Amino acid sequence: MESIDRYGVSPERAWLGTLLAVAVTVAAAAVAFTERVYWGFIWRYFWGPVHADADGVDCYVHLPEQGQTVEGSGINCSPGAYDTTAFIAEPGYTVVSTLGYITVLVFMLAGVYLLFRNVTLAPHKRFFYAIVPFMLFGGALRVVEDAFVAAIEAGVSPALEFPASALFISPFIYFTVFGIATASFFLSKRLEQRGLTESYTRPLGVIGAGWLATTVGYLLYLAATTDYVSFEPAIPAIILGLAAVSAVGVYAGAEQFWPAANTGTGLVGLVVVWGHAVDGFANVLANDWTQVWNLGVDYSPKHPFNEFVIDTTNTLQGGDAIAGVYVGEAWPFALVKILVPLAIVALFNDEFMDESPRFGIMLLGAVIALGLGPGTRDMLRFALGI
Numbered sequence: 001m002e003s004i005d006r007y008g009v010s011p012e013r014a015w016l017g018t019l020l021a022v023a024v025t026v027a028a029a030a031v032a033f034t035e036r037v038y039w040g041f042i043w044r045y046f047w048g049p050v051h052a053d054a055d056g057v058d059c060y061v062h063l064p065e066q067g068q069t070v071e072g073s074g075i076n077c078s079p080g081a082y083d084t085t086a087f088i089a090e091p092g093y094t095v096v097s098t099l100g101y102i103t104v105l106v107f108m109l110a111g112v113y114l115l116f117r118n119v120t121l122a123p124h125k126r127f128f129y130a131i132v133p134f135m136l137f138g139g140a141l142r143v144v145e146d147a148f149v150a151a152i153e154a155g156v157s158p159a160l161e162f163p164a165s166a167l168f169i170s171p172f173i174y175f176t177v178f179g180i181a182t183a184s185f186f187l188s189k190r191l192e193q194r195g196l197t198e199s200y201t202r203p204l205g206v207i208g209a210g211w212l213a214t215t216v217g218y219l220l221y222l223a224a225t226t227d228y229v230s231f232e233p234a235i236p237a238i239i240l241g242l243a244a245v246s247a248v249g250v251y252a253g254a255e256q257f258w259p260a261a262n263t264g265t266g267l268v269g270l271v272v273v274w275g276h277a278v279d280g281f282a283n284v285l286a287n288d289w290t291q292v293w294n295l296g297v298d299y300s301p302k303h304p305f306n307e308f309v310i311d312t313t314n315t316l317q318g319g320d321a322i323a324g325v326y327v328g329e330a331w332p333f334a335l336v337k338i339l340v341p342l343a344i345v346a347l348f349n350d351e352f353m354d355e356s357p358r359f360g361i362m363l364l365g366a367v368i369a370l371g372l373g374p375g376t377r378d379m380l381r382f383a384l385g386i
Helices: 011-032 034-055 095-116 124-153 164-168 172-193 201-225 234-257 267-288 304-317 331-346 350-355 357-384
Strands: 059-063 068-072 087-089
Touching (some): 011 034, 034 059, 034 095, 034 164, 234 357, 331 357, 350 357
16 A cells, blocks of 8 residues: 655644544534433444443433433333433444444555565465454354343352453454454563564464453353352354354355356365354354254344344244244255355455555455354354353
8 A cells, every 4th residue: 555645744644634634523522512422322322232232231211301321121122102302222223333343444444555565475375374363253252241231140150240241242343353453462572572472363362262261261160159150051053063064065065056256265264254254154053943952042133134124034944943843944054154155255266366465365354253253152152152
């Protein structure tokens, strides 16, 4: 990326300047128009849902005329329940918050590229494999916060409470994991520079695996020592098994009938498809098959797209059965999470990866993170019954 010659400003300074300008503008608007900007937009779509998620409540309701924010449940989470203006924040995502997060993600990806553009990432594919454990770690870390909520519901004080626990909730958890992964990356590069390792990718992968093992170990400790967390090992075994079989099958099929889809990425593409398949099958089992394990927990989609898939399937099927056989309502989501990633991987052809290997591998890292992180969270949360 070239400097902006017209103004003599480097891309890094332009990016930082834009970040500061947007932050100052939003903060000023929130102060000047508190009700409309802060409560009606920032709190309603972003901060409020995080707070509600952290406390495990159905919603929080802000009543501007009374100057109060109260906990709501059931019908009280509907605007029609109030005679006055009410801003309602529920856990999960909305169309507005999703679009907001996508905008921030694209902007932050540009910042990540600028941060690493003068740092050697080669060997690029080994770098990709080394950061996969951090994506699994991010999903597991999110489940730690789910365990905090389970503790609150059981009348036990969690290890971390809101607002500190917000660091483990989307979107803040992405910054948390990115900070840990970045520090681990530069530490690994330092080890390579000092001749303590042949390649930085090996210690990077080991560090990521260490973070993952520590986090999963903590969750298993809670399962063994508390009444509000359990563990059903068959669940991750089934999800990971289905994801692996389907990803390998799709990859092999592409090799046979659409070889161009794999030429640019090779086995990296297989890992990307696998990561999203984990997300797909975790959603299917959590939405439709919880009764198999009698966990006493019901899961519902928190993302508008997941909800759209389920509602559409229910409408087309006329219920959760086909020809009288129960199949659930979420099964098409697994197909989407296998075929769409394959189509995305196909965009990374030989020409693109040869000309921009750094940019390509970073984009592929972002692509798998958006599937494997949430998928790991859903899988572990389901397996732990929280």
